[in-house]
Amino acid sequence: MSSLLLLNGPNLGILGRRQPEIYGTATLADIEAAVAARVADRGWKVVSIQRESEGELIHAIQDNYDSVGAIVNPGALMVAGWSLRDALASYPRPWIEVHLSNVWAREAFRHESVISPLAAGVIAGLGPLGYELAADALLRLAPES
């Protein structure tokens, strides 16, 4: 069965409780279920991995080279996650960067992403819907799977 990698970085495991005024009330489990529903008709299963550390996220990428594509919310690692960037550079399938919040409407330090130049696309500011739209995009970008 083909799998879609859903990768979430630091502090995203506590969605629902984390600054809901910024990140909303949906939990990561809610997001996983919504993404799984989007890709179910295609026969894809979702492999969801959330880790607090960059090294563990890198292992998750390296362990899932056979996935059809990935949705990546790097959290604050967007700013300086150079090792994460290198890992994504070797990931052989299309992947999309997602941020729940509109990072460009926030503090200046969130305006840079070292991974964005490698992404097939970037979605920010749409909350959990961003993950679903990324799943829709991957359904189009991975036609052979």
Ligand code: DQA
């Ligand atoms: C985030 C935005 C980042 O700036 C922040 O560090 C996060 C969450 C988002 O989804 O909006 O952890 O990636």
